[in-house]
Amino acid sequence: MQKFGDGLIMVIAAGIMVWWVWRRFDRWLHEPPGARLRKLASEGNVVPDDTVALLEQHGYDTLTGKHKVPLGVIVDNGSVQRTQLFFDYLAQKDQKYYLVKLERARKPTEWTASGLRERFLVYALLFPDCEGIIVVDPQDRLVRTIRFKVEDDDE
Known part of the structure:
Protein backbone atom coordinates (compact mmCIF):
# COMPACT_ATOMS: atom_id res chain seq x y z
CA MET A 1 0.00 0.00 0.00
CA GLN A 2 1.40 3.39 -0.99
CA LYS A 3 1.56 6.24 1.39
CA PHE A 4 -0.05 9.58 0.64
CA GLY A 5 3.39 11.30 0.75
CA ASP A 6 4.79 9.16 -2.08
CA GLY A 7 2.02 10.20 -4.45
CA LEU A 8 2.35 13.84 -3.43
CA ILE A 9 6.09 13.79 -4.17
CA MET A 10 5.45 12.24 -7.60
CA VAL A 11 2.85 14.91 -8.44
CA ILE A 12 5.22 17.70 -7.36
CA ALA A 13 8.11 16.19 -9.37
CA ALA A 14 5.89 15.85 -12.45
CA GLY A 15 4.73 19.45 -12.03
CA ILE A 16 8.30 20.70 -11.84
CA MET A 17 9.23 18.74 -14.97
CA VAL A 18 6.25 20.11 -16.91
CA TRP A 19 7.07 23.66 -15.76
CA TRP A 20 10.74 23.26 -16.80
CA VAL A 21 9.84 21.87 -20.25
CA TRP A 22 7.28 24.65 -20.82
CA ARG A 23 9.79 27.32 -19.80
CA ARG A 24 12.47 25.96 -22.16
CA PHE A 25 9.95 25.82 -25.03
CA ASP A 26 8.72 29.35 -24.32
CA ARG A 27 12.28 30.68 -24.19
CA TRP A 28 13.10 28.98 -27.51
CA LEU A 29 9.86 30.25 -29.08
CA HIS A 30 10.51 33.86 -28.13
CA GLU A 31 14.23 33.87 -28.83
CA PRO A 32 15.00 37.01 -30.82
CA PRO A 33 16.32 36.72 -34.38
CA GLY A 34 20.08 36.59 -34.47
CA ALA A 35 20.42 35.13 -30.98
CA ARG A 36 22.42 32.20 -32.36
CA LEU A 37 24.84 34.60 -34.04
CA ARG A 38 25.16 36.79 -30.95
CA LYS A 39 25.97 33.68 -28.93
CA LEU A 40 28.68 32.75 -31.46
CA ALA A 41 30.01 36.32 -31.37
CA SER A 42 30.42 36.23 -27.63
CA GLU A 43 32.19 32.85 -27.61
CA GLY A 44 35.33 33.28 -29.64
CA ASN A 45 38.40 35.38 -29.76
CA VAL A 46 40.18 36.92 -32.70
CA VAL A 47 43.89 36.65 -33.36
CA PRO A 48 44.91 39.80 -35.26
CA ASP A 49 46.36 38.97 -38.66
CA ASP A 50 46.38 40.33 -42.22
CA THR A 51 42.82 39.13 -42.88
CA VAL A 52 41.45 40.90 -39.81
CA ALA A 53 43.29 44.08 -40.85
CA LEU A 54 41.87 43.79 -44.39
CA LEU A 55 38.34 43.39 -43.02
CA GLU A 56 38.84 46.43 -40.78
CA GLN A 57 39.99 48.47 -43.79
CA HIS A 58 36.65 47.65 -45.43
CA GLY A 59 34.69 48.73 -42.33
CA TYR A 60 34.01 45.34 -40.73
CA ASP A 61 34.53 44.51 -37.06
CA THR A 62 35.83 40.97 -36.72
CA LEU A 63 34.05 39.37 -33.77
CA THR A 64 35.33 35.79 -33.66
CA GLY A 65 37.53 33.43 -35.56
CA LYS A 66 37.60 29.80 -36.68
CA HIS A 67 34.25 28.10 -36.11
CA LYS A 68 33.14 24.60 -36.91
CA VAL A 69 29.52 23.49 -37.13
CA PRO A 70 29.04 19.78 -36.40
CA LEU A 71 26.58 18.03 -38.71
CA GLY A 72 25.18 14.53 -38.92
CA VAL A 73 24.23 12.88 -42.20
CA ILE A 74 21.91 9.87 -42.44
CA VAL A 75 21.57 7.93 -45.71
CA ASP A 76 18.69 5.46 -46.16
CA ASN A 77 17.97 5.11 -42.43
CA GLY A 78 21.56 4.08 -41.82
CA SER A 79 23.78 5.22 -39.01
CA VAL A 80 24.67 8.86 -38.50
CA GLN A 81 27.82 9.90 -40.32
CA ARG A 82 29.54 12.85 -38.67
CA THR A 83 30.93 15.78 -40.62
CA GLN A 84 31.80 19.40 -39.96
CA LEU A 85 31.30 22.69 -41.74
CA PHE A 86 33.86 25.43 -41.16
CA PHE A 87 33.89 29.18 -41.50
CA GLU A 103 39.79 32.06 -50.44
CA ARG A 104 42.13 29.10 -50.62
CA ALA A 105 44.49 28.33 -53.50
CA ARG A 106 43.74 24.60 -53.34
CA LYS A 107 39.99 25.21 -53.76
CA PRO A 108 39.37 28.42 -55.72
CA THR A 109 35.89 29.90 -55.84
CA GLU A 110 33.98 29.58 -59.08
CA TRP A 111 32.43 33.05 -59.42
CA THR A 112 29.33 31.96 -61.32
CA ALA A 113 25.83 31.86 -59.86
CA SER A 114 25.80 28.07 -59.76
CA GLY A 115 29.34 27.86 -58.37
CA LEU A 116 28.51 30.30 -55.58
CA ARG A 117 25.26 28.47 -54.84
CA GLU A 118 27.01 25.11 -54.55
CA ARG A 119 29.73 26.41 -52.28
CA PHE A 120 28.08 29.05 -50.07
CA LEU A 121 24.30 28.52 -49.97
CA VAL A 122 24.63 26.08 -47.08
CA TYR A 123 26.02 28.91 -44.91
CA ALA A 124 23.13 31.20 -45.78
CA LEU A 125 20.65 28.46 -44.90
CA LEU A 126 22.33 27.55 -41.61
CA PHE A 127 22.55 31.19 -40.54
CA PRO A 128 19.52 32.96 -42.03
CA ASP A 129 20.06 36.02 -39.81
CA CYS A 130 23.36 36.79 -41.55
CA GLU A 131 23.33 39.62 -44.03
CA GLY A 132 25.71 37.73 -46.31
CA ILE A 133 28.91 35.76 -46.73
CA ILE A 134 32.17 37.60 -47.16
CA VAL A 135 34.88 35.92 -49.22
CA VAL A 136 38.34 37.29 -48.48
CA ASP A 137 41.25 36.70 -50.84
CA PRO A 138 44.30 37.57 -48.73
CA GLN A 139 46.73 37.24 -51.68
CA ASP A 140 44.91 39.70 -53.95
CA ARG A 141 43.59 41.70 -50.94
CA LEU A 142 40.00 41.42 -52.19
CA VAL A 143 36.86 41.42 -50.04
CA ARG A 144 33.65 40.34 -51.79
CA THR A 145 30.17 39.96 -50.32
CA ILE A 146 27.73 37.28 -51.43
CA ARG A 147 23.98 37.48 -50.75
CA PHE A 148 21.30 35.04 -51.83
CA LYS A 149 17.80 36.14 -52.82
CA VAL A 150 14.87 33.90 -53.61
CA GLU A 151 13.24 35.15 -56.79
CA ASP A 152 9.82 34.63 -58.33
CA ASP A 153 9.59 32.03 -61.07
CA ASP A 154 7.62 34.40 -63.35
CA GLU A 155 10.59 35.34 -65.51
Missing part, protein backbone atom coordinates in the same frame (compact mmCIF):
# COMPACT_ATOMS: atom_id res chain seq x y z
CA ASP A 88 36.81 31.43 -40.72
CA TYR A 89 35.40 34.53 -39.04
CA LEU A 90 32.21 36.19 -37.91
CA ALA A 91 32.20 39.90 -38.72
CA GLN A 92 29.83 42.79 -38.14
CA LYS A 93 29.15 46.01 -40.01
CA ASP A 94 26.31 48.46 -39.33
CA GLN A 95 24.77 46.06 -36.77
CA LYS A 96 24.57 43.28 -39.39
CA TYR A 97 26.40 39.97 -39.18
CA TYR A 98 28.48 38.35 -41.92
CA LEU A 99 30.16 34.95 -42.13
CA VAL A 100 33.70 35.18 -43.50
CA LYS A 101 35.36 32.52 -45.62
CA LEU A 102 38.95 32.75 -46.82
Whole structure:
Protein backbone atom coordinates (compact mmCIF):
# COMPACT_ATOMS: atom_id res chain seq x y z
CA MET A 1 0.00 0.00 0.00
CA GLN A 2 1.40 3.39 -0.99
CA LYS A 3 1.56 6.24 1.39
CA PHE A 4 -0.05 9.58 0.64
CA GLY A 5 3.39 11.30 0.75
CA ASP A 6 4.79 9.16 -2.08
CA GLY A 7 2.02 10.20 -4.45
CA LEU A 8 2.35 13.84 -3.43
CA ILE A 9 6.09 13.79 -4.17
CA MET A 10 5.45 12.24 -7.60
CA VAL A 11 2.85 14.91 -8.44
CA ILE A 12 5.22 17.70 -7.36
CA ALA A 13 8.11 16.19 -9.37
CA ALA A 14 5.89 15.85 -12.45
CA GLY A 15 4.73 19.45 -12.03
CA ILE A 16 8.30 20.70 -11.84
CA MET A 17 9.23 18.74 -14.97
CA VAL A 18 6.25 20.11 -16.91
CA TRP A 19 7.07 23.66 -15.76
CA TRP A 20 10.74 23.26 -16.80
CA VAL A 21 9.84 21.87 -20.25
CA TRP A 22 7.28 24.65 -20.82
CA ARG A 23 9.79 27.32 -19.80
CA ARG A 24 12.47 25.96 -22.16
CA PHE A 25 9.95 25.82 -25.03
CA ASP A 26 8.72 29.35 -24.32
CA ARG A 27 12.28 30.68 -24.19
CA TRP A 28 13.10 28.98 -27.51
CA LEU A 29 9.86 30.25 -29.08
CA HIS A 30 10.51 33.86 -28.13
CA GLU A 31 14.23 33.87 -28.83
CA PRO A 32 15.00 37.01 -30.82
CA PRO A 33 16.32 36.72 -34.38
CA GLY A 34 20.08 36.59 -34.47
CA ALA A 35 20.42 35.13 -30.98
CA ARG A 36 22.42 32.20 -32.36
CA LEU A 37 24.84 34.60 -34.04
CA ARG A 38 25.16 36.79 -30.95
CA LYS A 39 25.97 33.68 -28.93
CA LEU A 40 28.68 32.75 -31.46
CA ALA A 41 30.01 36.32 -31.37
CA SER A 42 30.42 36.23 -27.63
CA GLU A 43 32.19 32.85 -27.61
CA GLY A 44 35.33 33.28 -29.64
CA ASN A 45 38.40 35.38 -29.76
CA VAL A 46 40.18 36.92 -32.70
CA VAL A 47 43.89 36.65 -33.36
CA PRO A 48 44.91 39.80 -35.26
CA ASP A 49 46.36 38.97 -38.66
CA ASP A 50 46.38 40.33 -42.22
CA THR A 51 42.82 39.13 -42.88
CA VAL A 52 41.45 40.90 -39.81
CA ALA A 53 43.29 44.08 -40.85
CA LEU A 54 41.87 43.79 -44.39
CA LEU A 55 38.34 43.39 -43.02
CA GLU A 56 38.84 46.43 -40.78
CA GLN A 57 39.99 48.47 -43.79
CA HIS A 58 36.65 47.65 -45.43
CA GLY A 59 34.69 48.73 -42.33
CA TYR A 60 34.01 45.34 -40.73
CA ASP A 61 34.53 44.51 -37.06
CA THR A 62 35.83 40.97 -36.72
CA LEU A 63 34.05 39.37 -33.77
CA THR A 64 35.33 35.79 -33.66
CA GLY A 65 37.53 33.43 -35.56
CA LYS A 66 37.60 29.80 -36.68
CA HIS A 67 34.25 28.10 -36.11
CA LYS A 68 33.14 24.60 -36.91
CA VAL A 69 29.52 23.49 -37.13
CA PRO A 70 29.04 19.78 -36.40
CA LEU A 71 26.58 18.03 -38.71
CA GLY A 72 25.18 14.53 -38.92
CA VAL A 73 24.23 12.88 -42.20
CA ILE A 74 21.91 9.87 -42.44
CA VAL A 75 21.57 7.93 -45.71
CA ASP A 76 18.69 5.46 -46.16
CA ASN A 77 17.97 5.11 -42.43
CA GLY A 78 21.56 4.08 -41.82
CA SER A 79 23.78 5.22 -39.01
CA VAL A 80 24.67 8.86 -38.50
CA GLN A 81 27.82 9.90 -40.32
CA ARG A 82 29.54 12.85 -38.67
CA THR A 83 30.93 15.78 -40.62
CA GLN A 84 31.80 19.40 -39.96
CA LEU A 85 31.30 22.69 -41.74
CA PHE A 86 33.86 25.43 -41.16
CA PHE A 87 33.89 29.18 -41.50
CA ASP A 88 36.81 31.43 -40.72
CA TYR A 89 35.40 34.53 -39.04
CA LEU A 90 32.21 36.19 -37.91
CA ALA A 91 32.20 39.90 -38.72
CA GLN A 92 29.83 42.79 -38.14
CA LYS A 93 29.15 46.01 -40.01
CA ASP A 94 26.31 48.46 -39.33
CA GLN A 95 24.77 46.06 -36.77
CA LYS A 96 24.57 43.28 -39.39
CA TYR A 97 26.40 39.97 -39.18
CA TYR A 98 28.48 38.35 -41.92
CA LEU A 99 30.16 34.95 -42.13
CA VAL A 100 33.70 35.18 -43.50
CA LYS A 101 35.36 32.52 -45.62
CA LEU A 102 38.95 32.75 -46.82
CA GLU A 103 39.79 32.06 -50.44
CA ARG A 104 42.13 29.10 -50.62
CA ALA A 105 44.49 28.33 -53.50
CA ARG A 106 43.74 24.60 -53.34
CA LYS A 107 39.99 25.21 -53.76
CA PRO A 108 39.37 28.42 -55.72
CA THR A 109 35.89 29.90 -55.84
CA GLU A 110 33.98 29.58 -59.08
CA TRP A 111 32.43 33.05 -59.42
CA THR A 112 29.33 31.96 -61.32
CA ALA A 113 25.83 31.86 -59.86
CA SER A 114 25.80 28.07 -59.76
CA GLY A 115 29.34 27.86 -58.37
CA LEU A 116 28.51 30.30 -55.58
CA ARG A 117 25.26 28.47 -54.84
CA GLU A 118 27.01 25.11 -54.55
CA ARG A 119 29.73 26.41 -52.28
CA PHE A 120 28.08 29.05 -50.07
CA LEU A 121 24.30 28.52 -49.97
CA VAL A 122 24.63 26.08 -47.08
CA TYR A 123 26.02 28.91 -44.91
CA ALA A 124 23.13 31.20 -45.78
CA LEU A 125 20.65 28.46 -44.90
CA LEU A 126 22.33 27.55 -41.61
CA PHE A 127 22.55 31.19 -40.54
CA PRO A 128 19.52 32.96 -42.03
CA ASP A 129 20.06 36.02 -39.81
CA CYS A 130 23.36 36.79 -41.55
CA GLU A 131 23.33 39.62 -44.03
CA GLY A 132 25.71 37.73 -46.31
CA ILE A 133 28.91 35.76 -46.73
CA ILE A 134 32.17 37.60 -47.16
CA VAL A 135 34.88 35.92 -49.22
CA VAL A 136 38.34 37.29 -48.48
CA ASP A 137 41.25 36.70 -50.84
CA PRO A 138 44.30 37.57 -48.73
CA GLN A 139 46.73 37.24 -51.68
CA ASP A 140 44.91 39.70 -53.95
CA ARG A 141 43.59 41.70 -50.94
CA LEU A 142 40.00 41.42 -52.19
CA VAL A 143 36.86 41.42 -50.04
CA ARG A 144 33.65 40.34 -51.79
CA THR A 145 30.17 39.96 -50.32
CA ILE A 146 27.73 37.28 -51.43
CA ARG A 147 23.98 37.48 -50.75
CA PHE A 148 21.30 35.04 -51.83
CA LYS A 149 17.80 36.14 -52.82
CA VAL A 150 14.87 33.90 -53.61
CA GLU A 151 13.24 35.15 -56.79
CA ASP A 152 9.82 34.63 -58.33
CA ASP A 153 9.59 32.03 -61.07
CA ASP A 154 7.62 34.40 -63.35
CA GLU A 155 10.59 35.34 -65.51
